[in-house]
Amino acid sequence: MAKVHTIDLINLSKKFGEDLVLDNMNLYIRQNEFLTLLGPSGCGKTTTLRIIGGFENPTEGKVVFEGNDITGLPPYLRQINTVFQRYALFPHLNVFENIAFGLKIKKKSNEEIKKKVTQMLELVNLAGFEKRNIESLSGGQQQRIAIARALVNEPKVLLLDEPLGALDLKLRKEMQIELKKMQQSVGITFIYVTHDQEEALTMSDTVVVMDKGKIQQIGTPIDIYNEPQNRFVAQFIGESNILDGIMEKDFKVWFLSKEFICVDKGFDKDEKVDVVIRPEDVEIVEEDKAQLMGIVKNVLFKGVHYEMEVQTNDYTWKIHSTIMKDAGSYVGLRIVPDNIHVMRKEK
């Protein structure tokens, strides 16, 4: 028998009134996986999470947990805990009481509760905060307490709904690393919802890109970035240049009235395709080595690189380069075959 997945979502659909928020979604989540649901607002990612948590019931389809159908089971009977957007800590309880909330319901002994809460506070780097008032804590600290409150119950799966959304950039980066570490040390499945593609790429084992209630692509962060399956994924994950092209034959693609060598194959002869080229993959070269010539329209300094727009005959390229060229200068562009990514057009 194949290994049982931690969670299987089978033909999941959800309607709010006439709105189809989830459209026949299928997904499995493995044990100890850090899986991210990524997409713009309204793509159905939070709804998916709420269905897994038991806060919404699917209109159609099943949620299977370790091989057992748990569709319709209320949240308090699921071995799943959630870190809510804006934390949802109980303001009338102190830090200790917040973390102990779930343990008290499970009727654990006072000693055990005390021991576990102390351990958790150490895990989230807030040892000694037991007696503190929730409202006296900073956003980052509240965030950690929310994670501790969920993890102390030793769930099989932890759901996180944009948990870092309310934090400032620096704190967010720190928490990303910490969360990833925590997930590795406690060894449980994390299902993480975010609209921040960078966050998704940094932390996840698997990224699920969603749009309009449908899964657009499932893959590792590297796959998703390097091999986007369609225009939506290419545009949503990072910046990209997307051009209309024609696949002449295997390893030969035609765009901007020129033939380029690529590494893609298996398309029909003269099939219309989308060609994706990442801004950092366009090299600025001397005229004799160039495949295309263009004029720099504007330049922005971004610290690590310059961000330029370069106009060639009928396309304005987004280019990230460490070479500085003044606006108005005439430059050569080159793209190596490995960096040309060809996608089938969406029907």
Add this chain to the structure above:
Amino acid sequence: MVTKHLSRIYTALIFVFLYAPIVVLIIFSFNDSKSRGNWNGFTIKWYIELFKNKEILRSLYYTLIIAITSSLVSTIMGTFAAIGIYDMKGFTKKFALNLNYLPVLNPDIVTAVSFMVLFKMAKLELGIITIILAHITFCTPYVILSVLPKLKQMNKHLAEAALDLGATPFYAIRKVIIPQIMPGIVTGALLAFTLSIDDFVISFFTAGKGVSNLSIMIYSMARRGINPVINALSTLMFLTLMGLLLIIYKRSEKEEEKAIEK
């Protein structure tokens, strides 16, 4: 300058107009004369007489029993009703809210007569039970109206967080929602208590013979003839109600400040 003075005089006149009856009542409750017209010197004998009067003391006792029971029951019912309404969606919610407003806006006399007819039809003998039932009914909408805003202020994920941590819905209401909306519940209870003491019309129509609360007592004494004890009793009632209203007002003011701080 002139308009400023004028507007001040105008405001003062309005307050005189509004408060003159009560001020006169309070002054005359200390008047050492049976007649209402003349001032014969200061006395507190009407107050002493008041506390010697068995009939009055009994109606005070009834008033308190009615107010405590009905505010307690209506607070519990109103709180759960508010939680239920808060959880409703769309048309049902609007419908329930408007249904709740109706008794608030309904003229007391209509409510009173309907109660009387209802109790007669149900073959309930009018007495303390019917008064309490009527008071519970007209107090509950006010409790709902003071609890609902607190629910709206609450982080809507709090209840879900409790369920997520293994709490049954009832446990979540007890340990998370009720502590969060406690200020609203207390305000609602105080309001119900005040309304119950304050009420005359509905009590009068649902009291039946043997039972009378303070407001019915004052009414029947006034019908029997002029008695300065009425002034003393009314003064005490006025002060009690004003005290209660002041507390309710202060509480809601404090809550508003809190809401603004957030």
